Amino acid sequence: MFLSKLMPLNEAVSKLNDNQIIMDKETINIKDSYMRVLAEDIKSYYNSPPFDKSAMDGYAVIAENTFGASNNVHKTLKVIDHIGAGDHSDKEIHDGEAILIATGAPIPKGANAVIMSEYTSCDGDELSIHSQVTPGENISPKAEDIKEGQIVLKSNTLIRPQEIGLIASAGYNEIKVYKKPRVKIIVTGNELVEPSRDVDTKSKIINSNQYTISSMVESTGALVDVIHVYDVYDDVKEAIDNATKNYDLVITTGGTAISKGDVVLDAVDELGEILYHGVAMRPGKPAGAGVVNNTVVFTLSGQPVAAMSQFDVFVRTYLYRMEGLDYNFDIVKRESMLKIPSTLGRTDFIRTYSDHFHAKHVLNRGSGIIRSMVEANSYIIIDENNEGVEKGDMVDVVLFNTMNIEGL
Secondary structure, three states: OOOOOOEOHHHHHHHHHHOOOOOOEEEEEHHHOOOOEEOOOEEOOOOEOOOOEEOOOEEEEOHHHHOOOOOOOOEEEEEEEEEOOOOOOOOOOOOOEEEEEOOOOEOOOOOOEEEEHHHEEEEOOEEEEOOOOOOOOOEEOOOOOEOOOOEEEOOOOEOOHHHHHHHHHOOOOEEEEEOOOEEEEEEEOOOEEOOOOOOOOOOOEEOOHHHHHHHHHHOOOOEEEEEEEOOOHHHHHHHHHHHHHHOOEEEEEOOOOOOOOOHHHHHHHHHOEEEEEOEOEEOOOOOEEEEEOOEEEEEEOOOHHHHHHHHHHHHHHHHHHHOOOOOOOOEEEEEEOOOEEOOOOOEEEEEEEEOOOEEEEEOOOOOOOOHHHHHOOEEEEEOOOOOEEOOOOEEEEEEHHHOOHHHO
């Protein structure tokens, strides 16, 4: 099954949006939550800090007792107690008194500042002050970071190390997150073989797509399995049928030409529904997608660069949204260092190397030249309504490292 007319990119994306699936939720320990996506609001059970605490090792004092102290003018106070981390003092500080205090320990009653140890000297219980402090200095106030009952993180937030710390401070050791999508990659092609030093280069090609696409799936935080199926209709059909019943998303690579019939698209068409096949974009024109057993099937090109571009444009966004993330390209502006022609009605994704200011090089456009993806670090996106860009024009650029889940 194939369509002879290319579909505009935004129309293909709209069809995917209409068939977007969101993963169910699960409860996990926060130690396993790195790069997962919250499926609930986090409302703090506690104030953080739960009390006024010392921000320094030093002495809790009445700030006014230190006024006028300097290297030349010393003030003397009496040390009446000490407070270690995890301890507290029942004593109240009065004029002329101080309490030795550790970082993080609760401020004793009567004190309104902490003077750092570096500005003091102590002989027994006699403390000499060499500097002055102001009220509130070196004290972290109660609830400075988090207030009890406050929503500190909203659902659909990506959990990084700093979010883990905030969740823990709010009193949670378990949280609800979206499940990771389970993705099945079906690589088709009679000519494909595993990497080896003994490949029959007269007729065989190393199956690189299974490695590039599976690692791209992993870069979104999803789980992946891969199988290789020969171009036999019944085998391809059975593989797609089984995969769509047991996985959350299915990706095929190979056999997506739009100029003739194809076992992959024919199988999807017989088992379910074709959403699109053939998109006005470059590279990746043969991109396709369908729905089988209520599961989206992306049919990617067998050409490595086309398959990677198709993944970035369609699959990456779909996977992130399955995980609860409202993902869109992070587009930055760069000055093009050369003229780049394009064609009206087609969206171009040009492999390029960009620095902080310029899009410097346009790399080989061949959809099979995988080395060009290694040498590139970004795409220039030329909109379908644009016939190209001139040297010196500001262009839309998407940096590769902003598309991986760690770069979001």
